[in-house]
Amino acid sequence: MLERPYRRVKGELEAGNARPSILQSMISKLPDESDPKRAEAEEMAKAVTGAAYGGGSDTTIAAVQAFFLAMAMHADVQHKAQAEIDAVVGQDRLPDFSDRAKLPYVNAIVKETLRWHSITPLGIPHMSTEDDEYDGYFIPKGTLIIGNVWALMHDPNAFVDPSKYDPERYLNLKDANGRLDNTVRSPGAAVFGFGRRICPGRHLVDASLYVAASNVLAVYNIKPPTDKEGNVVKLKEEATGGLLSFMVPFKCVIEPRSSVALALIQGI
Numbered sequence: 001m002l003e004r005p006y007r008r009v010k011g012e013l014e015a016g017n018a019r020p021s022i023l024q025s026m027i028s029k030l031p032d033e034s035d036p037k038r039a040e041a042e043e044m045a046k047a048v049t050g051a052a053y054g055g056g057s058d059t060t061i062a063a064v065q066a067f068f069l070a071m072a073m074h075a076d077v078q079h080k081a082q083a084e085i086d087a088v089v090g091q092d093r094l095p096d097f098s099d100r101a102k103l104p105y106v107n108a109i110v111k112e113t114l115r116w117h118s119i120t121p122l123g124i125p126h127m128s129t130e131d132d133e134y135d136g137y138f139i140p141k142g143t144l145i146i147g148n149v150w151a152l153m154h155d156p157n158a159f160v161d162p163s164k165y166d167p168e169r170y171l172n173l174k175d176a177n178g179r180l181d182n183t184v185r186s187p188g189a190a191v192f193g194f195g196r197r198i199c200p201g202r203h204l205v206d207a208s209l210y211v212a213a214s215n216v217l218a219v220y221n222i223k224p225p226t227d228k229e230g231n232v233v234k235l236k237e238e239a240t241g242g243l244l245s246f247m248v249p250f251k252c253v254i255e256p257r258s259s260v261a262l263a264l265i266q267g268i
């Protein structure tokens, strides 16, 4: 199955014609076709890329959808993020990872988006492998344990007005630079599951959301749609149930922020 891409990628890399993507690097590192270890390595490569695709695609889409809805519902949040991006990055290029530490408000948006919309509201069930006790409760071996991710991320003891989308809850407003407040319960405490089987893609999705949020906000305004009479349609947070939760499909308007932004988009 990997023969053709393997030969093509290896050829292109050897000829110096390509900058390797992660997938290309993996394929090019497979042992040679005549090597007895090849079959096992190929199986592993298929399993790893398959698991990353299976675990990472719908979940990342759900997070990006929630980001767009939050932005369309909260122009004030969007404008604060854009002001931060303009001040740190300027308007003549797109933000990249080297800017990340200087964009606390955008980082707070990443955290708040993952907190606000629980993509896996009840996580993935675990099972106790031996008898255990927690907080006075006896948990026999073989018990199915479901972590209520939604409740942990909407806990009124941890978050003021937990249903509200408010990135500022993650900022230390006493710090003049509004740095991230790491004492606030992070989405990482529950959203990616628990223990040994915690989501291995959590760092990737954190990076993906930062790139999506910073780049989209640098060049676009996201607004609620208008109806036939030109009235603004009020958007609301409504999510589907199930193992994986998505925002119920919604419409929004996405337009370039300025002619400079348009030129930047067209130049990409």
Ligand code: HEM
Residues within 6 Å of the ligand: 051, 052, 053, 055, 056, 057, 059, 060, 063, 119, 120, 123, 124, 191, 192, 193, 194, 195, 196, 197, 198, 199, 200, 201, 202, 204, 205
């Ligand atoms: C916002 C995005 C994501 C969310 C909310 C999420 C959530 C989760 C959760 C709750 C689990 C179960 C952990 C447990 O057993 O307690 C999990 C497992 C897993 N995730 Fe993610 N995930 C996300 C993105 C990704 C990405 C981007 C990848 C890969 C590129 C990925 C790959 C996996 C894999 C392979 C597992 C199974 C791990 C195992 O059972 O050992 N996930 N994820």
